[in-house]
Each structure stands twice: as structure tokens, then as C-alpha cells.
Amino acid sequence: MAYTEADTRAKLIDPRLKSSNWLESYIVREYYFTDGRKLIGGKRGKQYYVDYLLTYENTNLAIIEAKAENKDPLDGLQQSINYAQKLKIDFVYATNGHKIYEHNLRTGKGDWVENFPTPQMLFERKFPTITPVKEKIIKQPFHFEGNMKPRYYQQIAVDKTLEAIADGKDKVLLTLATGTGKTYIAFQIVYRLFEAKWSRSGTQRRPKVLFLADRNVLADQAFNTFNPLEKEIVRVNGKEIRKRGGRVPTNANVFFAIYQSIAERKSDEFDEENDVTAYYKQYPPEFFDLIVIDECHRGSANDESSWREILNHFSSAVHLGLTATPKRDDNGDTYKYFGEPVYEYSLKEGINDGFLTPYKVKRIKTNIDEYKFNPNDIVQGELEEQIVTLEKFEKQVIIPKRTELVAKTILEQINPMDKTIVFCVNQKHAIDMKIAIDKYKTVKDNDYCVRVTSDEGEIGRDYLEAFQNNDRDIPTILTSSKMLTTGVDAKNVRNVVLTAPIRSMTEFKQIIGRGTRVFDGKDFFTIIDFVGATNLFYDDAWDGLPQEQIDDTTVEGDKGADKVKEPKQPYGNSEDSDTDAEGKSDAKRKEKVTIDIRGRKLKVIDIETTYVGEDGIPLKTHEFLEFLVGILDKFFHDEAQLRELWSDPVKREELLEKLRAMQIDEVQLEELKAIFDAQESDIYDVLAHLAFNLDIKTRSERAFAVHYRKYIEKYHNHKVREFLNFILERYEKDGVKEMGSDKLSSLIKLSGLDRNELKEAFKGAANIREGYFGLQREIYR
Incomplete structure (x- = not known):
């Protein structure tokens, strides 16, 4: 009698591994590397795993696909190759305990082998010409704290970065979707370099590292992530500089700063003799071994930016760029500066692997999405155009009644206590939206809806901190413009509302990322779009490499935290420096026109809900129906079979579970009833109508x-x-x-x-x- 697969592993495969010197500490059995896509009802889709993961010297070297003794060992080979590609592993073995097939992903070829290679043999095949420095870096273990271990893509990102640094690369780029733990990855990189005592000069010592961000909230989050190295870290900010009599701190190994603070002049006078005009210049050019640039797309690649001045000063250091959205335009090409990413992990991958939350889209249209000139409506200012489109609302034309309609609709579309971020055109629009939401809200708390923008200073940061606290319900709704596009680590955001047109794919990706973080009980988040910004989902650059020519994402100053003298435009534009398509600022345009619509009732005229397939692109209604019709025959072939499944509560749940695994949940099925004007009917009738064109009956x-x-x-x-x-x-x-x-x-x-x-x-x-x-x-x- 042939062995089962379990017996084959224990009695045939394990002994052969042992005979090739694979110790138990080198073997991970049933290595699950994804969590499974999040589904409705707290459920998960399929988790991916490999039968054996072989590791040596803290390096993943091979995976083994095991089959029962009487099975063909090649049965699962292709799937294993796919998994190996995802895990960035070079060798795959398929075996039934007797025969062993080896596939080399580097050459794309395979052959039968007599035995498994030893750990040292595989390590040498992966690194045929390794230097002592590189070997020392690679062999350093990760930092483990409690049950927290790096996810598979985080491990790959760390390994690829360390290999690049060990190979002498000057600039390294990592591109990972928002919410996937870039700062944690940076910490693991620094920790392993510390343990290896790597330095840029080759001296055996712990490296000096500068972590650069452009907002205090990002720098603070990074500082907290590096807490295991608390004796090695220091902030470079106004408080520290004042404490040292205007001198920057040097007694640490990891320094955290925002660009604005260290780019500040020590005085209003330019000191030609010493040429010391900014705090970063107090550090010798060779002081740092590694500079980590968070959100590096926001200006470090700009040839004219103050960020670039800092990087040029420390040109001898390795520059590691972290971003969710590399920018490629005439004024700041991230790839031109850093080169191609050593590793990329996309939003689509994060959602399908279950590490990020899926989303659905509600596109809402009103009967005032454009304005036609009526002289009786003008309350203030002069209108130069006969027709004003959404692009000009709030920048050139203010329609208070439309703001109220949008606010009222937002409240109708969300659960009252669901945490929500409303992205507005500018700070004035954000306060107008807050006031309009207050007018229609049912929750009496004064802090239910608050504005968080740069003008709010310390108060705004306190509100943001309270919003990020998952144990607190209030504040529930934040209105903002540019400030919250990055740096908001709020896991329980259920709604991202777009009331401002977005032309930049970079900015769009950052905004969508505000809702993707995983939280218990959060099966999906909703993007509520009043301006058609979600059309960017259908752009070729969505979830790929940005190709568009766009203006730099507006970056606002981070006021109030560091009382070092405020910089004179060290980067980008302020949050309210709106520019039009020709680049003319508000200051150069005429006053905004205020319009009071008279004799016309403003209303929502259409709400279209779309869901997202595995490719990350929202399905239009007809596409979703076609997709659904296309898969229904996988589960039943005629109405009698559907009736048999649906009329039995146990079989019905099994059918729904199979549909969930295809990213079709009960919420989507319920909303299908609205498409067919069948709210009083059963899902069964909608399915029978779709599959067999039967009449829809009511309950x-x-x-x-x-x-x-x-x-x-x-x-x-x-x-x-x-x-x-x-x-x-x-x-x-x-x-x-x-x-x-x-x-x-x-x-x-x-x-x-x-x-x-x-x-x-x-x-x-x-x-x-x-x-x-x-x-x-x-x-x-």
C-alpha cells in the first residue's frame, strides 16, 4: 500500500533532506506566506503556502512541492514555480519521495537529480562570488519582537536592499504600497547593518543613519518604529537644536529629521566666510553612512529642491528611497535619481494577499456638477466664463448650496460612526465642508467632524492623533486638503471621500492608501467620489509605473511642532497655493466668485457602485454582471440545481462561500437587486434571472x-x-x-x-x- 502524502513527507522526504545535511532549524513546513484576501463577514480567501521552505544563513533558498508516493512528482510543479517567483526564490524541487525534479528559476531549466543539494551548496549557487562584507550582512538575522515577524514581501525588500548595499550601490529605491510597512522595513535594514557593523568607509562600526521625512507626523511614526534601538536614536528638531545652543546633535547612530528643520538657516544673514547657512551643514559631508528618504517621490529627485541640496551634501552616503508612488516627470524623476526599484510590491498584490483592505467605489453625480452662467446667481465677484466645470469649483467659483448637498449626501452614504476622511480642494473648502456637515449631522458631539489642515497647527495634530486612536469614536470625520494624503496611519478608516478633482496619479494613490490598512471587522472601505477622480483607476498607470506628466504633489508645511524659524519655501507649494492649469496662482487671479443658485433644487442624480476585481480595477456595472454570469455556471447548470442549492440553508451557505472566494459577497448581491429594481425580491430570483432569464418574483x-x-x-x-x-x-x-x-x-x-x-x-x-x-x-x- 502506497504512503499518503503525509507519510511520504515523514518517511521518505524528511530522511532524504536529513541525509543532505538539512537540519530541522533550516526547514519550515507548510509555510503560509499570505493571509488570504479579505472577504465579507470577517472571512478570508485562499491562503498560499508551500510544503517545505528551505532556509540557510537567514536566506530563503528553495521550496519543495511534495506529492504522495504513488503520484507524479511533477503534478504541482507549475504552481510551485509561480510561488517561487512571488517569493523571489531561485530553486524549486518537486518530489514523491523517490524521484526529485529540480527547477532553476535563474536559467528557466530543470532536470531530475539524485539527491537534494546541501544547504552550503545551494547558498553558494545563489551567491557564487560573494565578498566577506556581503556575506556578513546577509547572514545577520532579523529583529523579532514577540510574535511579530516580517511578512514575505518585507523580508524580500530587506534582503534585496541589503544585497544592493553590500554590492556597493550608491542609490537604492523600494516601491511598496501604502500600508505595507515601509518604515518597519527600513528599521530591519538598519538593524541588520548595525549587527553586521557595516559602514560606508569599510570601518568595523555601527553605521550613522539619517532618516529624512517631510512631515513631523512621518518622522514621529518612524522614531517610534525604531524604538528597539532607543539608545541609538535621536531627533534633530528645534527642541534638540535649542538645547545644544544652536548646534545639531551628534551623539547617536540614527537621526530623525524633517527637511524643513535641518534646511533652516541659523540666522537671516548669509555667512560667506563659513558658508554655514543650514543646520545640516554642521554635519561633515561624510558623517552619515546611510540616508533613508521617506516618501522620496515628494521632492528628493527634484534637481531644484532643498531636499536635493541635503542629499548632495551627503553624497558619500548610500541614499535609500522609500515610496508608494515613484514620480516620473520633467522636474523630478524618481527613477532618474535612484534607478529602478530593487523590489516592488503593489496595492493589488497587498489586497489579493490579504495584507491590505479591498475597496468599493461609489461615484455620485449631482445636477450641479457644472455651472451655467446666470447673472441673478452672482453674489460676489465677476464670472468670466459662461460654463464653469468641476475643475474650477472652490478655486474660482464657490457654490455654498452644492457644498451643503455634498455634505448631506456624505452623511447619507456612511454609517454615522464610521471613520471618514473628506479630501477637499483647499483649506477654505475644508472648513466650509466641516460647517456643512455640522449642519446635517445627527451626532451632537462638537468634535464629530473637524478640519485637519496646516492652519490648525497643534490643534489639528491633536485631532489627527485622536482620530488615529482606534479606541476612540470621536472625531469621526476629518476634512482636509493636502495634509492627509500621506502620514495618516489610521487603520479603521472606512470611507475616503473625494470632493476635489485629482490630476496626479501619485496623489491619487496616496489618497486611496488612507483606507487600505487592515483592521478587525473592516472587510472593505468605500471610496465616495463626487468629482470623477476614480476615473484614474482606468488609467494605464494605475497600480503600475506612473507615466503621466504631472505637477509635483502639493506638500504643506508642518507648522507648530518645531519652532525653528519657518523656511522660505524650501520645497513645493503650501497647502493653499492653488495653481490653475497654466500655473497661475490664486494671488494673480481675480477674487473668487460666490454663487447662490436660485429657483433650482439641487439634488443627487446618480449613484453608481462598482466593485474591484483581482486586477485592482473597479468593474463597471455591465462588466460586473458579465463577470457574474460568466462564473455562475461553475456552481449550477440549471434552475433546478440552483433551487436545490438555495432552498437548503446549509447548501446555500456553501454556495455563498464559493462566491465570496470569487470576490462576490452578499453586499454586492444585495445591491444587484437595485440594478433590477428588485429590492423586494430575493437574491435567488436575481441569480435565476441572470443565469436563466426567469421572471423576478417578490418575496x-x-x-x-x-x-x-x-x-x-x-x-x-x-x-x-x-x-x-x-x-x-x-x-x-x-x-x-x-x-x-x-x-x-x-x-x-x-x-x-x-x-x-x-x-x-x-x-x-x-x-x-x-x-x-x-x-x-x-x-x-
Whole structure:
């Protein structure tokens, strides 16, 4: 009798590994490397794993696909190769314990081998010409704290970066989606360089590292992430500089700063003799071994930026850029400066792997998405154009009633206590939106909706910190413009609202990233779009390499935290320095026009909900229907089979579970009813209509048919009839969602009938369940 797969592993494969010097500490069995895509109801999609992961010297070297003794060892080879590509592993072995097939991903070729290679042999094949410095860096372990270990893509990002540094690269770029832990990756890189005592000069010592950000909130988050190295770290900010009499700190190994602070002049006078005009110049050019540039797309690649001046000063250091969205335009090409990323991990991958939260899109249109000139509407200013489009709203034209309509609609589209960020055109628009939301809100708390912009200073940062606290409900809604596009590590954001047109793919990706962080009970987040910004999902650059020619994302100053003298435009534009398509600022344009729409009722005219497929692009309604119709025949071939599945609560749940695995959940199915104007019908009828073009019946019609056929009357006991009538009424009112196999006990309680009397009336508990199931079969008869 042939061994099972489990026996094959234990009795055939494990001994062969042992004979090739693979110790237990080098072997990870059933290595799960994804969490499974998040589905509705707290469920997860399929998790990916490999049978064996072989590691040596803190390096993942190979995976093994194991088959039962009597199976063809090549059966799972292609899947294993796909997994190896994802894990960036060079060698795959497929075996049934007797025969071993080796596939080399570097050459793309494979062959049968007699035995597994030893750990040292595989390590040398991966690194055929390794230097002592590189070997020392690679062999350093990760820092583990509690149960927290690097995810597979974080490990790859760290390894690829360390290999590049060890190979002598001057500039390294990592591109990972927002919410995937770039700062944690940076910490692991620095930790392993510390342990290896690597320095740029080759001296055996811990390196000096500068972590650069452009906002205090980002620098503070990074500082906290590096807490395990608390004795090695220091902030370079106004407080520290003042404490040292105007001198920068030098007694640490990891320095955290925002560009604005260290680019500040020590005085208003330029000191030609010493040429010391900024705090960073107090550090010798060779002081730092590594500079980590957070959100490096925001200006470090700009030839004219103050950020670039800092990097040029420390040109001898390795420059490591971290970004979710590399920028490629005439004024700041991230790739031109850093080169191609050594590793990329996209939003789509993060969602499908289950490390980021999926989203759905609600595109909302109103009857005032453009304005046609009417002289009676003008309250203030002069309108130069006959038709004003959304692009000009709030920048050139203010329509308070539209702001109120949008605010009211936002509140109608969200659950009252769902944390929500509303992105506005500018700071004035953000306060107008806050006031409009206050007008229509049902929650009385004064801090329910707050504005968080640069002008709010310390108050705004306090509100942001409270918003990020997942144990607090208030504040619930933040209105902002540019400030919250990055640096908001708020895991429980349920809604991202777009009320400002977005032309930059870079900025769009950053904004969408505000909702992607995973949180318990958060199955998805919703993008509510009033301006058509989500059309960018269909751009070729979405979830790929940005190709568009765009202006730099506006960056605002981080006021109030560091009282070092405020810089004179060290980078970008301020949050409110709106520019039009020709680059003319508000200051050079005429005053804004205020319009009061008269004699016309403003209203929402369309709300389209779209869902996102595995490619990361929202499906249009007809595409979603085509997709659904295309997969339904995988689960049933005719109406009789669908009826059999749906009318049995257990089989119905199994069908719904299979649909969830295809990214189709009950929320989507419920919203399908609105498409067919069938809100009073059952999901079953919508599915039957889609698959077999059958007429859609209402729940009332189905309940009437049960009475018409006198199904319940066949039971003579009045308690039985009373209970079944109660169930039928619940179905007619609430639908099949409340008639699951696990709902029977609660339904008995809700009916008000005595359980023991009901048990006696049905002549046993099993018959109650059979009566409950039987009624459902009759409903769909």
C-alpha cells in the first residue's frame, strides 16, 4: 500500500533532506506566506503556502512541492514555480519521495537529480562570488519582537536592499504600497547593518543613519518604529537644536529629521566666510553612512529642491528611497535619481494577499456638477466664463448650496460612526465642508467632524492623533486638503471621500492608501467620489509605473511642532497655493466668485457602485454582471440545481462561500437587486434571472404562493402552524439572510413560543429543524 502524502513527507522526504545535511532549524513546513484576501463577514480567501521552505544563513533558498508516493512528482510543479517567483526564490524541487525534479528559476531549466543539494551548496549557487562584507550582512538575522515577524514581501525588500548595499550601490529605491510597512522595513535594514557593523568607509562600526521625512507626523511614526534601538536614536528638531545652543546633535547612530528643520538657516544673514547657512551643514559631508528618504517621490529627485541640496551634501552616503508612488516627470524623476526599484510590491498584490483592505467605489453625480452662467446667481465677484466645470469649483467659483448637498449626501452614504476622511480642494473648502456637515449631522458631539489642515497647527495634530486612536469614536470625520494624503496611519478608516478633482496619479494613490490598512471587522472601505477622480483607476498607470506628466504633489508645511524659524519655501507649494492649469496662482487671479443658485433644487442624480476585481480595477456595472454570469455556471447548470442549492440553508451557505472566494459577497448581491429594481425580491430570483432569464418574483409573491398551496395548513397542530407562519412572515419582511441554518434557535426565541411546547408539537427537535428546512424548500418551489 502506497504512503499518503503525509507519510511520504515523514518517511521518505524528511530522511532524504536529513541525509543532505538539512537540519530541522533550516526547514519550515507548510509555510503560509499570505493571509488570504479579505472577504465579507470577517472571512478570508485562499491562503498560499508551500510544503517545505528551505532556509540557510537567514536566506530563503528553495521550496519543495511534495506529492504522495504513488503520484507524479511533477503534478504541482507549475504552481510551485509561480510561488517561487512571488517569493523571489531561485530553486524549486518537486518530489514523491523517490524521484526529485529540480527547477532553476535563474536559467528557466530543470532536470531530475539524485539527491537534494546541501544547504552550503545551494547558498553558494545563489551567491557564487560573494565578498566577506556581503556575506556578513546577509547572514545577520532579523529583529523579532514577540510574535511579530516580517511578512514575505518585507523580508524580500530587506534582503534585496541589503544585497544592493553590500554590492556597493550608491542609490537604492523600494516601491511598496501604502500600508505595507515601509518604515518597519527600513528599521530591519538598519538593524541588520548595525549587527553586521557595516559602514560606508569599510570601518568595523555601527553605521550613522539619517532618516529624512517631510512631515513631523512621518518622522514621529518612524522614531517610534525604531524604538528597539532607543539608545541609538535621536531627533534633530528645534527642541534638540535649542538645547545644544544652536548646534545639531551628534551623539547617536540614527537621526530623525524633517527637511524643513535641518534646511533652516541659523540666522537671516548669509555667512560667506563659513558658508554655514543650514543646520545640516554642521554635519561633515561624510558623517552619515546611510540616508533613508521617506516618501522620496515628494521632492528628493527634484534637481531644484532643498531636499536635493541635503542629499548632495551627503553624497558619500548610500541614499535609500522609500515610496508608494515613484514620480516620473520633467522636474523630478524618481527613477532618474535612484534607478529602478530593487523590489516592488503593489496595492493589488497587498489586497489579493490579504495584507491590505479591498475597496468599493461609489461615484455620485449631482445636477450641479457644472455651472451655467446666470447673472441673478452672482453674489460676489465677476464670472468670466459662461460654463464653469468641476475643475474650477472652490478655486474660482464657490457654490455654498452644492457644498451643503455634498455634505448631506456624505452623511447619507456612511454609517454615522464610521471613520471618514473628506479630501477637499483647499483649506477654505475644508472648513466650509466641516460647517456643512455640522449642519446635517445627527451626532451632537462638537468634535464629530473637524478640519485637519496646516492652519490648525497643534490643534489639528491633536485631532489627527485622536482620530488615529482606534479606541476612540470621536472625531469621526476629518476634512482636509493636502495634509492627509500621506502620514495618516489610521487603520479603521472606512470611507475616503473625494470632493476635489485629482490630476496626479501619485496623489491619487496616496489618497486611496488612507483606507487600505487592515483592521478587525473592516472587510472593505468605500471610496465616495463626487468629482470623477476614480476615473484614474482606468488609467494605464494605475497600480503600475506612473507615466503621466504631472505637477509635483502639493506638500504643506508642518507648522507648530518645531519652532525653528519657518523656511522660505524650501520645497513645493503650501497647502493653499492653488495653481490653475497654466500655473497661475490664486494671488494673480481675480477674487473668487460666490454663487447662490436660485429657483433650482439641487439634488443627487446618480449613484453608481462598482466593485474591484483581482486586477485592482473597479468593474463597471455591465462588466460586473458579465463577470457574474460568466462564473455562475461553475456552481449550477440549471434552475433546478440552483433551487436545490438555495432552498437548503446549509447548501446555500456553501454556495455563498464559493462566491465570496470569487470576490462576490452578499453586499454586492444585495445591491444587484437595485440594478433590477428588485429590492423586494430575493437574491435567488436575481441569480435565476441572470443565469436563466426567469421572471423576478417578490418575496410577497413567494409567501402568497406558499399560502395558496396551503402548505402550512397540512400541519394539524396549531403551534406548528403558528411557528411556520412566523418564519414565513420573517422571510417576507427580512429575506433569506435571516433564515440560515444557524438562525433556528434565535428564531424560536423571537417567535415567543415555548421551546418545550414547540418540541412536543413537532414531536422532536429534529422535526423542528426539518419543518424549518421544509418551509424553505416550499418557498422556492
